[in-house]
Amino acid sequence: MAKRKFYVVWKGRRPGIYHSWDMCKEQIENFQNAVYKSFEDLASARKAYESGPQQYVGKKKSFKDMTAAEKARIGRPIMNSISVDAACSGNPGVMEYQGVKTANGDHLFHLGPFPEGTVNLGEFLALVHGIAFLKKHNLDIPIYSDSVTAMKWVRDKKVNSKLERNSINADLFELVDRGVEWLKSNSYPNKILKWETAAWGEIPADFGRK
Numbered sequence: 001m002a003k004r005k006f007y008v009v010w011k012g013r014r015p016g017i018y019h020s021w022d023m024c025k026e027q028i029e030n031f032q033n034a035v036y037k038s039f040e041d042l043a044s045a046r047k048a049y050e051s052g053p054q055q056y057v058g059k060k061k062s063f064k065d066m067t068a069a070e071k072a073r074i075g076r077p078i079m080n081s082i083s084v085d086a087a088c089s090g091n092p093g094v095m096e097y098q099g100v101k102t103a104n105g106d107h108l109f110h111l112g113p114f115p116e117g118t119v120n121l122g123e124f125l126a127l128v129h130g131i132a133f134l135k136k137h138n139l140d141i142p143i144y145s146d147s148v149t150a151m152k153w154v155r156d157k158k159v160n161s162k163l164e165r166n167s168i169n170a171d172l173f174e175l176v177d178r179g180v181e182w183l184k185s186n187s188y189p190n191k192i193l194k195w196e197t198a199a200w201g202e203i204p205a206d207f208g209r210k
Contacts, residue, residue, distance in 0.1 A: 006045035010053040011035035017045050040069035074199045079103040083144040083195065084130045085205035086122025092163055095119070095172070097126035099133060100205045102144060109133060116169040121161055121176060123150035126205070127192065128179035135188050142191040146203045151192055157183040 007018040012027035012034045021038075028034035035053050039045040044067050048056050079102055086097035096112025109129055112122075127150050130143045145151055153159050157180060165173050195203040202208075 005038045005040065006042050007036060007038050008045050008049045008053075008056075009034070009036045010049070010057075015049075017042070017049055040067055040073070071199075074196050077102060077144065077195070077200055078142055078193070081142045081144055081193070082108060082130055082134065083203050083205040084123070084126035085146065085203050085207065086119055086126050087207035088117060088119045088122060092116050092118050092169075095122045096207075097122040097129070098205055098207070099126060099130045102204050105204050111175075114169070114172045116163075116166075117172050118161060118163050120147065120149045120153075121159070121163065121172065123147035124153045124159060125175055125179055127151070127154050128182060131188050131190055131192075132182060132186075134190050135186065140189045142193050144193050144195040144203060146195040146197050148194065151194065154183060154192060 004019070005021070007021065007024035009015050009018065009024060009027045012031050014027050016027075018024040018027070024036060024038075028036050035057055037048065037053070037056050039048060081102045082099055083102045084097065084099045086095060088095040094113045094115060095117030096110065096114065098110040099108045100106060101108065111125070111129065123145060124147075127143065127145050127147075131154075134141065134143065159176055159180060161176075163169065197203065
């Protein structure tokens with residue numbers, strides 16, 4: 001049975017608190033610049049509606065600010081896992097990526113810098129490299145990424161980058177093509193999990209340049 005949610009509409013046809021997505025959707029669909037958000041319980045929804053959207057929309061909550069229900073839903077990271085991340089100086093720009101043990105940050109692999117790349121391409125390559133690393137070492141532990149885009153590209157076995165191929169990034173795109181082919185010809189038991197940055201802080205594989 002799906003868990004019930006409550007929807008706050010601050011700006012819509014009829015602002016208020018709604019107990020179903022269908023009712024919320026009626027207020028916001030095709031309404032220009034609608035402002036709304038879902039909450040896990042009615043008390044949180046009422047508090048949010050009364051205080052306004054400023055601290056809820058477009059702002060990530062830290063773990064300490066989350067409700068007990070939200071904390072329980074997110075939980076804590078699985079420490080027996082690996083984490084991957086990429087860094088790019090500009091976008092496009094000089095890019096590198098790495099993978100580490102989630103528990104202690106020990107480095108497992110690092111590639112780059114590549115003279116021209118993007119964060120998304122780096123995150124994708126980091127994920128594929130991480131999955132291949134786990135398969136090579138016969139490990140069925142999960143792998144964390146903080147990139148929704150990279151996770152989608154891995155699921156789809158297809159990269160949708162706007163970066164144009166040229167002589168500068170040829171080596172990078174050769175790796176990308178190999179990564180796509182690897183995904184198409186290999187299976188793996190590892191779960192690819194989203195790193196919850198708002199709750200847990202930066203992913204252990206982060207390059208620390210923010």
